[in-house]
Structure formats: structure tokens, C-alpha cells
Amino acid sequence: MKISVVLPVCAPTPFLRAMTEFCIRALRENAVDDFELVVVEAGEPFFDPSGFNHDASLGIDRYVHFAEKIGITKEINAGFDAAAGEYVIFAGNDVIALEGWDTAIMEPFERFKDCGIACLAALEPGYFIGPPKPLPLIVEGMYAPFMMFRKGWRFDEEFVAYCDSDLVMRMYAAGLRAYRNNRVQVHHLNGITRARVQADGGAGEIAEGEKLFYERWGDSPLWMFGMIRSGAIVYGREHEAWLRPIQLHPIKEKKHD
Numbered sequence: 001m002k003i004s005v006v007l008p009v010c011a012p013t014p015f016l017r018a019m020t021e022f023c024i025r026a027l028r029e030n031a032v033d034d035f036e037l038v039v040v041e042a043g044e045p046f047f048d049p050s051g052f053n054h055d056a057s058l059g060i061d062r063y064v065h066f067a068e069k070i071g072i073t074k075e076i077n078a079g080f081d082a083a084a085g086e087y088v089i090f091a092g093n094d095v096i097a098l099e100g101w102d103t104a105i106m107e108p109f110e111r112f113k114d115c116g117i118a119c120l121a122a123l124e125p126g127y128f129i130g131p132p133k134p135l136p137l138i139v140e141g142m143y144a145p146f147m148m149f150r151k152g153w154r155f156d157e158e159f160v161a162y163c164d165s166d167l168v169m170r171m172y173a174a175g176l177r178a179y180r181n182n183r184v185q186v187h188h189l190n191g192i193t194r195a196r197v198q199a200d201g202g203a204g205e206i207a208e209g210e211k212l213f214y215e216r217w218g219d220s221p222l223w224m225f226g227m228i229r230s231g232a233i234v235y236g237r238e239h240e241a242w243l244r245p246i247q248l249h250p251i252k253e254k255k256h257d
Contacts, residue, residue, distance in 0.1 A: 116176025162209030
């Protein structure tokens, strides 16, 4: 199998477990070819394939478990390391992949020699990433919640949030590019897991990730950095993306005993 999907899971509630199962079934039902599913779970092992109540129809091929959370970036990297596929996909348990997702996300690698990351169009609550309806069109672009790259790349464990944006920048620094295939969409229930497992919805982690990201990449002249920083670039006024103020998350001071 060429593709391994790495799915980090933290599902302490029945709702999150049901949502995770649905996302796994969507992956299985809507794939054209076989793929390897690697589940990385922290906390109680609800999705352990050797567990008494496990549903074998989910088709979990590899399972990595941590009794205590060690940090989402380290957990995801453990899944990348365990994967056997030539390509790995970072997915979330709030991402619903639609029909033909696997052949569509592979297409940029087949067509473009400089492809480092491939992703798909997406539908989020109140927002489109890509066109409102699928189009047979590949463009340069990134979408972190469901992206694929060759095995061997990993997230930088200095990050919790923003590790995906940092990986995109490292790809571009290496002369590679990110492409979005708008032929197939995914649904992303944005933030639904974080809102249920973190008191602040992950805002603190995002703030720390932003700080590190801009310290590392803040002087980059690359177009992709301008898009990540600003969300829009206009021909002839590209420089404005570097001049617009950024709405950063506030960093709360940590209390020391």
C-alpha cells in the first residue's frame, strides 16, 4: 500500500468516539484503493484492535498507544514512524474524506516533480478552502488538517500548534511546493475536538506555536510565507502581505510555584 493515514485520537467522550468511528468509516468507504490506517491514541485505549470491545470493521492496521499524553506533535510523529506506506497523511478525527480522496491526493505527486505536500479542497463551517463545488483543477496551496507527504518528513517537536505550517515552510526551503487538488473535497468540523478536551480550546498552544513560527520564519521572502501570514496576496502588491498586522493569540504567563 502506497498511502498510510496517521490518525491521532483523543476521545474521552462517547461523542468524540462516535465521530472518530464515522471519520474512519468515511476513509474506508470512499477510498479507491487500499491504504494503511495508523491510529495513535493517548489515554484510555478505546480503539485498541486487541481490545475486548473493538470493532474489527474499522480496519485499524497499526495501533500506537500512550497511557498518558506526551504532546500531540510527538504522538503524531510516532504514527509517522510506525507507518509502512511510501506516503503518509496527517488526518484529524474531525475530518470526513469524500469519494476518491486517495487518488485525488496522489495526483499532484504524479504530475509535479517538485510536489512535497498534497492536499484537497475543504468545506468548513461557514468557509470554503478552494471552490464551493469540486473542480478538476490543481493549484499551489496548502491545507493542514488533511495533507500528504513522503515518509521520512516529520513535525518539529518544538511545536505543538503550527507544526504543520512549519513543515510547509521547511518543504519550501528545500525547494519543494504544496499543491491542492480541487477535484475532491473533505469536510472539516474545525476545532470540535479541541473544544471538548482543552479548557481554552487550544488557544494557549496556538499562541505558543505562533510565537515560535514567526521567530523562525518571520524574515522569509517566500510567497507561501506571505499566504500563511496574511491569507491573501495581490499581484503587484505582494509586499502588503508582509505589512498587514497579524491578529496573534495572546500568550498567558505561566504561573510558577
